[in-house]
Amino acid sequence: MNVKPNPSVNELVDHLFRHNAGQMVSVLTRIFGFENIDVIEDAIQEAMIKALNHWPFKGIPKNPTAWLIQVAKNRVLDQFRRNKRVDPGGGETLEKLDRLSGKLIEDKFRYPREMKEDLLCMMFATCDPALKPDSQIALTLKTVGGFSVSEIAAAFLSKNEATAKMLTRAKKTLKEKKMSLEIPPPDELEPRLNAVMKVLYLMFNEGYSASSGAEVVRTDICFEAIRLAQILSDHPVTRSPKVEALLALFFFQGARLGARNSQTRDVLLLADQQRELWDKKMINVGLYHFRRSAVGVEVTDYHLEAEIASCHILANDFDSTDWDRMLQCYDLLLNRRFSPVVAINRIIVISKVKGAEAALNELKNVEKTGLLESYLPYHIACAQLEFETGALEKAAESYRRAIQLATNRPTLRFLERKLEALLQNQEQ
Amino acid sequence: MNTYMLLLHDSINLGEQQNGNEVSAEDMQAIIGDYVGWRSKVEANGRLVGGEKLGDEGGRHIRMTDGEIRVTDGPFAEVKEALGGYFAIKAADYDEAVEISKGCPHLKYGGWIELREVDETH
Numbered sequence: 001m002n003v004k005p006n007p008s009v010n011e012l013v014d015h016l017f018r019h020n021a022g023q024m025v026s027v028l029t030r031i032f033g034f035e036n037i038d039v040i041e042d043a044i045q046e047a048m049i050k051a052l053n054h055w056p057f058k059g060i061p062k063n064p065t066a067w068l069i070q071v072a073k074n075r076v077l078d079q080f081r082r083n084k085r086v087d088p089g090g091g092e093t094l095e096k097l098d099r100l101s102g103k104l105i106e107d108k109f110r111y112p113r114e115m116k117e118d119l120l121c122m123m124f125a126t127c128d129p130a131l132k133p134d135s136q137i138a139l140t141l142k143t144v145g146g147f148s149v150s151e152i153a154a155a156f157l158s159k160n161e162a163t164a165k166m167l168t169r170a171k172k173t174l175k176e177k178k179m180s181l182e183i184p185p186p187d188e189l190e191p192r193l194n195a196v197m198k199v200l201y202l203m204f205n206e207g208y209s210a211s212s213g214a215e216v217v218r219t220d221i222c223f224e225a226i227r228l229a230q231i232l233s234d235h236p237v238t239r240s241p242k243v244e245a246l247l248a249l250f251f252f253q254g255a256r257l258g259a260r261n262s263q264t265r266d267v268l269l270l271a272d273q274q275r276e277l278w279d280k281k282m283i284n285v286g287l288y289h290f291r292r293s294a295v296g297v298e299v300t301d302y303h304l305e306a307e308i309a310s311c312h313i314l315a316n317d318f319d320s321t322d323w324d325r326m327l328q329c330y331d332l333l334l335n336r337r338f339s340p341v342v343a344i345n346r347i348i349v350i351s352k353v354k355g356a357e358a359a360l361n362e363l364k365n366v367e368k369t370g371l372l373e374s375y376l377p378y379h380i381a382c383a384q385l386e387f388e389t390g391a392l393e394k395a396a397e398s399y400r401r402a403i404q405l406a407t408n409r410p411t412l413r414f415l416e417r418k419l420e421a422l423l424q425n426q427e428q
Numbered sequence: 429m430n431t432y433m434l435l436l437h438d439s440i441n442l443g444e445q446q447n448g449n450e451v452s453a454e455d456m457q458a459i460i461g462d463y464v465g466w467r468s469k470v471e472a473n474g475r476l477v478g479g480e481k482l483g484d485e486g487g488r489h490i491r492m493t494d495g496e497i498r499v500t501d502g503p504f505a506e507v508k509e510a511l512g513g514y515f516a517i518k519a520a521d522y523d524e525a526v527e528i529s530k531g532c533p534h535l536k537y538g539g540w541i542e543l544r545e546v547d548e549t550h
Contacts, residue, residue: 012464017453045450049443052456056463056533057479057513148452 015220016064017048021146023115024069026122027108030181031101032076034125034174037143039083043075044068066109073101119144120231120238121181125174127196135170136199137206142167145224147217155206155217183237193238197246197302200225200232204250208257219257226250233289244293245302251286252309255279271318283313301336304329308345323352338369344377347385356388376405383418392426429518431477431546432525434532438539439512441484462533470517470528477516486510512539516546 013019021044028040047068061067077098108114126140138156141147153163184192207221229247232238259277290306308329315321330346333339343366351359363381372378383398399419406412442459443451470476487510489500515532519525522545529541 012457012461015454015457017456017460021453048453048456049441049451052443052460053441054481055460056467057481057515059467060460060464146453148450148454150450151452151454 012060013064015146017051018146020065020068021048022122022144023065023119023146024072025143025146026118026181027069027105027115028072028076030118030121031104034179034181036076037171037175039079040072040076043072043079046075047072063109069105073105077101116231116234117183118181119228120235121183123196123228123231124184124192125179125181126170127192127199128174128177128179129192129195130173130177131170133199133202135166136195137203138163138166139170140199140203140228141221141224144228147220147224151217151220155221189237193232193240193243196232196238197229197243200229201246201302203228204253208253222250222254222257226254241293241295242298242300242302244289244295245300245306248286248290248293249302249306249309251282251289252306252313255282255286255313275317278313286310286313299332301333304333308333321352323349327353338371340372340375340378343372344375344381347381351385351388356385360385360389374405376402376407376411379405380415387422392422396422396426429520430525431548432517432519432522433544433546434515434517434529434534435542435544436512436514436532436534436539437542439510439534440538442537459533459537462536466531466533469531470515475518475528477518479513479515481513482511484510 024044024047025037025040028044029037032040050071051064051068055061077094080094080097108118122144123140126143127136131139134156138152141152141155142149149164149167150160152158152167153160156163183189204222204225207218207225226247229243229250232243233247255278256273258279259273259275286306287310290310293303293306308326311322311326311329327346327349330342330349333342334346344363347359347363347366350362360382363378363385366372367378379398379402383395383402386392386395386398396419399415399422403412403415403419406415443456467476467479486501491498491500512534517525517528519528522543525543525545529543532541534541
């Protein structure tokens with residue numbers, strides 16, 4: 001028997017449901033209005049459940065997005081019919097709305113860029129400055145990214161109920177603004193674009209920092225930030241050197257994701273990471289964006305951070321890193337705004353350029369601000385530098401302080417091992 | 429090569445809420461991935477004839493009682509007891525058909541399979 005398999009049935013696109021959920025919310029909310037987003041989200045969940053129960057028998061349709069969105073659209077209109085209180089789109093009759101929305105959706109499949117633009121508009125909405133940063137990140141993950149409440153809660157080490165409440169409040173705020181989903185007008189674009197970029201930056205860091213949460217979801221969050229930044233980079237209105245710098249930073253950091261956890265899942269210092277585990281393909285894409293970021297006169301934090309990341313990425317090994325160039329970038333960054341992360345990282349670079357003694361002095365200067373006492377990386381840096389200058393007693397003390405502040409198991413294990421090695425060293 | 433019917437009993441409604449938590453898109457992806465994987469393997473081996481999902485409601489039972497046709501609604505106390513759907517496959521014999529059926533994700537998701545050979549003798 002010679003039956004040719006249907007290729008569309010064999011291929012299951014990665015994150016098909018999650019990405020389609022985000023896409024559908026964006027398309028349908030732009031058509032039916034943000035005030036109907038709850039009806040829309042329910043309809044999409046129902047459409048996906050319908051797919052789940054039908055596709056096993058018939059295989060995945062040729063155009064799954066079209067299939068899903070058609071079902072979801074019909075569910076939304078059913079809901080409008082059932083619930084006459086909802087007035088969709090300023091008094092249009094439902095029949096007219098049905099035809100109109102059908103036509104709009106058809107057009108979107110003819111011009112795929114329209115689809116991307118819907119995601120972009122939704123991103124501007126979910127990163128609205130009226131929302132707090134946590135809500136912006138959570139709502140963007142939920143609405144644009146198609147993440148579930150429990151996935152978001154897991155990533156933020158929060159309870160499902162608390163996360164659901166936060167999302168409901170955020171949506172309420174946006175509904176009350178009676179906003180339409182549009183790309184901001186030219187005179188508002190810059191600050192709004194900066195707000196979106198900031199959310200993506202925080203989203204990536206949330207996924208990247210190994211401080212907590214389920215590993216798989218956290219990696220997914222990093223890749224989601226990358227995917228959304230690529231949408232900014234693809235659209236003519238938002239495409240800009242700073243977006244390229246942000247993407248370069250994401251790809252350079254993302255390239256190290258696989259090497260970050262050793263098999264024992266302990267925290268691995270950059271110096272100990274196996275560079276051959278870094279993702280070459282991501283490094284190359286990062287370099288592509290990095291080149292495209294070096295246009296124009298504006299230098300953003302993202303440019304500086306991308307350049308610092310490039311110093312790590314381009315070095316053959318830890319010792320041959322271009323520390324001088326990195327120090328320049330850190331100085332520029334710190335002059336713009338104080339950040340404990342930047343301050344500590346700068347100290348480590350100083351130790352490479354000017355030695356541990358100089359770095360330790362500098363570190364004590366920074367500590368005078370009193371902002372670092374409860375900051376874990378400060379104590380780890382102290383311990384490392386004290387160790388290098390031979391002040392072993394002090395180093396042990398700093399490790400003990402760090403252990404008190406450590407909140408997750410891998411970090412704790414890492415610090416305890418360091419302390420143990422130090423004490424053994426002392427005895428000899 | 430004979431034709432066999434896989435009658436899928438006790439279907440759960442895939443994707444329904446569990447413990448009040450919405451099933452995530454990624455969970456759905458995993459479930460559909462199971463089915464697509466099995467289905468395309470069977471198809472690639474040239475063994476798949478077809479399949480259909482049956483409606484979720486219980487359907488109708490039609491009987492002749494005392495010379496009169498009687499129609500009753502959904503026969504089951506619980507919808508999940510209804511026949512959820514079927515696949516038709518080709519196999520050399522029952523043994524092979526059983527082997528193919530064992531891989532069907534319907535089993536993993538709480539259902540059981542009634543396997544019947546289509547009688548093609550003339």
